[in-house]
Amino acid sequence: MSKAFKKTVISGLTLAMVLGGSTAAFADSKGKGHDKDKDRDNRDTIVKKVDYGKDVNINIKLTFDDLKGKDVEWAQRYIASLASKRVFEGYEDGTFQPRKTISRIEAITAAVRLMGLRDQAESADAKAANLNFKDADKLKQKYPWATGYVSVALQNDLFAETDDMIQPEKEADRLWATTLLVKAMKLQNEAKAKMNAKLPFRDADKISAGSVGYVAVAIEKNLIDGYEDNTFRPNKPVSRAELAALLDRTGSQLPDRASVKGTVTGALNNNLLPVKLQNNEALNVEMDSNVFVFRNGSRVAPGDLRTGDQVLIRTYGGKAIYVEVLNTTGDPQQQTDFTVTGTLNSYTLNSKGGLANITINQNVNNGGVQTAVYGVAPEVYISGDVSQLTAGRALELRGKNQLVHTIIIR
Numbered sequence: 001m002s003k004a005f006k007k008t009v010i011s012g013l014t015l016a017m018v019l020g021g022s023t024a025a026f027a028d029s030k031g032k033g034h035d036k037d038k039d040r041d042n043r044d045t046i047v048k049k050v051d052y053g054k055d056v057n058i059n060i061k062l063t064f065d066d067l068k069g070k071d072v073e074w075a076q077r078y079i080a081s082l083a084s085k086r087v088f089e090g091y092e093d094g095t096f097q098p099r100k101t102i103s104r105i106e107a108i109t110a111a112v113r114l115m116g117l118r119d120q121a122e123s124a125d126a127k128a129a130n131l132n133f134k135d136a137d138k139l140k141q142k143y144p145w146a147t148g149y150v151s152v153a154l155q156n157d158l159f160a161e162t163d164d165m166i167q168p169e170k171e172a173d174r175l176w177a178t179t180l181l182v183k184a185m186k187l188q189n190e191a192k193a194k195m196n197a198k199l200p201f202r203d204a205d206k207i208s209a210g211s212v213g214y215v216a217v218a219i220e221k222n223l224i225d226g227y228e229d230n231t232f233r234p235n236k237p238v239s240r241a242e243l244a245a246l247l248d249r250t251g252s253q254l255p256d257r258a259s260v261k262g263t264v265t266g267a268l269n270n271n272l273l274p275v276k277l278q279n280n281e282a283l284n285v286e287m288d289s290n291v292f293v294f295r296n297g298s299r300v301a302p303g304d305l306r307t308g309d310q311v312l313i314r315t316y317g318g319k320a321i322y323v324e325v326l327n328t329t330g331d332p333q334q335q336t337d338f339t340v341t342g343t344l345n346s347y348t349l350n351s352k353g354g355l356a357n358i359t360i361n362q363n364v365n366n367g368g369v370q371t372a373v374y375g376v377a378p379e380v381y382i383s384g385d386v387s388q389l390t391a392g393r394a395l396e397l398r399g400k401n402q403l404v405h406t407i408i409i410r
Contacts, residue, residue, distance in 0.1 A: 060083065060084060060086070060316060060321060061083060061089070061090055061094070062079075062080040062083050062084060062290070062292040062321070062322065063076070063080060063292065063299070064079070064090050064094065064095055064096035064098075065094065065095065066095045066096060066097060066098065067079065067096060067098055071099070072098040072099060072241045074241075074297070075098055075241035075242075075244050075245055076294075076298070076299065077248075077294045077297070077299075077324070078241075078244040078245045078247070078248040078249075079096060079098070079241070079244045080292045080294065080299075080322060081248050081251075081294075081314075081322060081324065082110075082244055082247055082248055082251070084292070084314045084316075084321055084322035085113075085251075085258050085314065086113070086118075087110055087113045087114050087247060087251070088110045088113075088240075088243070088244055088247055096240065097240055098239060098240050098241035098244075099239050099240070099241065100239065100240050101171045101172075101237040101238065101239055101240075102171070102172050102177075102237075102238050102239065102240050102242075102243045103168060103169050103170065103171065103172065104166070104167055104168055104169075104170050104171075104172050104176070105139075105143055105146050105149075105150075105166070105168035105169070106172075106243075107172040107176075107177055107180060107238070107243060108146075108149055108150065108153050108158065108180070109121075109146060109149045110243065110247055111153065111158060111180055111181060111184045111247070112149045112152050112153055112156075112158075114184060114247055114250060114251050114254065115156065115184055115254065116254075116255070116257070117152050117156070120148075120152050121148040121149040121151070121152040122148055123148065126147070126148030126149075126151045126152055127144075127147050127148040127151075128147075129147065129148070129151035131147065131150060131151060131154070131166075133150075133163075133164060133165055133166050134164050134165050135165045135166055135167065135168075136166070138168075139166055139168055142168070143168055146168065150166055156183075156184075157183055157188065158180060158183050158184065171237040171238075172237065172238050172243070173234065173235050173236060173237055173238060174224070174232065174233055174234055174235070174236050174238055174242075175207060175208075175211055175215070175232075175234035175235065177238045177243060177246060178214060178215060178218045178223065178224050178246070179211060179214040181218070181223060181246055181247070181250045182214045182217050182218055182221075182223070183214075184250060184254075185221070185250060185253060185254065187217050187221075190213075190217050191213035191214045191216070191217045192213055193213065194212070194213035194216040194217060194383070195209065195210070195212050195213040196212075197212055197213065197216035197383065198382075198386075199212060199215055199216065199219075199232070199381075200219075200226070200230070200379055200380070200381040201226050201230060201231055201232040202229070202230050202231050203231045203232055203233065203234070204232065206232075206234050206235070207232065207234050211234075215232070215234075216383060219381055219383070219406070220383050220406070220408060221249075221253060222249060222398075223246060223249045223250055224246060224249075230379050258314055259312050259313065259314045260277055260278075260312075260313050261277070261278050261310070261311065261312050261313070261326070262275040262276050262277040262278060262310075262311060262313070263275065263276050263308065263309070263310055263311070264305050264306065264307055264308065264309040264311055265282065265307060266307055267303075267306075267307070268287070268302050268303050268305060271286060271287050271302075272284040272285065272286055272287070273285045273286075273287060273302070273305060273320070273323075275311065275313070285313060285315070285320050286318065286319045286320065287302050287319065287320050287323075288316070288317075288319040288320060288321045290321070291319075291320050291321055291322070291323060292321065292322050292323070293305060293323045293324075293325075294322075294323070294324045294325065295324075295325040296325070302323070305323065305325070309325050310325070310326040310327050311323055311324065311325055311326060312324045312326055337398075337399075337400050338397075338398070338399055338400070339396065339397070339398045340360070340362065340372065340374075340396070340397050341362070341394070341395065341396050341397075342360035342361050342362040342363075342372070342394075342395060342397075343360060343361045343391075343392050343393060343394055343395065344358070344359075344360060344361075344389065344390065344391055344392065344393045344395055345359040345360055345361050345371055345391065346358075346359045346391065347359065347376075347389070354376075354378065354380075355376040355380060355407075356375070356376060357373055357374065357375055357376060358373070358374055358376055358395075358397070358404060358407070359371055359372070359373045359374075360372055360374075360395055360397065374397060374399065374403070374404045375403045375404065376403070376404045376407075377399070377403050377404060377405040379405070380404060380405055380406065380407060381405065381406045381407070382406075382407045382409065383406070383407070383408045383409065384407075384408060384409030384410070385409060386409075388409055389407075389409060393409060393410070394409075394410035395407060395408065395409060395410060396408040396410065
């Protein structure tokens with residue numbers, strides 16, 4: 001592997017994963033640290049030793065035995081991705097407990113790590129910070145490892161100005177978690193500008209007026225959506241599996257110094273994958289023996305990677321430990337979701353007065369303009385002032401199987 005690749009990836013990931021500390025904040029339900037004397041070197045655990053004056057064992061477990069059942073298997077990709085960055089990890093007994101509801105302190109800790117602030121949160125200064133919350137003493141007594149995370153979260157506006165308690169053990173509900181992650185993306189001003197948005201959910205009246213903008217932004221950024229019955233359920237507690245999905249979707253829109261993206265240029269050979277990076281550098285990426293490769297909703301063998309695959313690669317110790325296929329022209333499943341931009345040409349209404357079809361003008365490479373017609377879903381979400389849905393207005397359409405479910409008015 002080239003020195004350039006090692007410099008690009010290892011400088012970001014190793015510093016975040018090794019110098020960030022070897023204590024897992026989510027080690028167990030009592031907040032105990034990781035037992036460094038026990039190496040769980042099983043098939044799906046990557047154990048590395050790095051010498052910084054002393055040996056430090058870091059267990060990177062990407063899959064968990066309790067991720068079984070259709071109600072949680074969908075989260076496998078999100079959990080593996082986050083675990084490879086040590087943003088959101090499992091418990092000391094080797095489980096992830098995906099159905100367990102998440103507490104606020106766990107969610108806050110994960111959000112801070114997702115923002116790349118783990119080192120700052122685990123510094124001596126952050127741990128010694130004075131916290132002006134009514135329950136600060138309880139936090140320091142019961143969750144001493146979390147003091148620095150709360151301090152950093154406070155500095156980065158993850159708390160509301162009116163919050164006078166941390167409530168570390170309170171269950172994080174969908175509305176609270178959604179608001180937290182929009183703040184982690186530094187989109188507070190955008191959220192405030194959308195406080196008058198009309199949300200598409202049947203239970204939108206259960207979302208407080210001061211939270212509407214945060215939900216609107218979260219929908220626009222594809223962080224969260226509703227249930228099949230078109231409800232949002234703002235007060236429903238969030239499970240660990242659900243938070244993993246929220247965190248990973250958020251993280252995909254934040255700077256990621258721990259990963260590189262490129263195109264597979266040939267078949268896997270001698271455990272080396274030829275890849276051309278986005279800067280056109282060609283290299284061979286060595287696969288870890290327990291590498292997690294994700295394609296189309298499930299884990300696959302490294303040999304299933306194909307020429308032309310657009311991939312995200314995360315390494316540790318110079319070897320790839322997580323590879324995600326982002327899109328492939330030959331994968332029908334990858335073609336179902338679409339996002340297009342253009343200007344409004346026209347639209348038609350159905351018998352109920354809702355949008356039935358929408359036609360947009362799109363610029364083409366030869367300088368001309370072509371029109372495209374899309375069907376519109378019954379529960380379409382429109383971001384922006386509907387009165388501005390006029391001819392010539394710039395739009396972004398998002399949908400699946402040629403049916404638009406989101407219209408963003410620019």
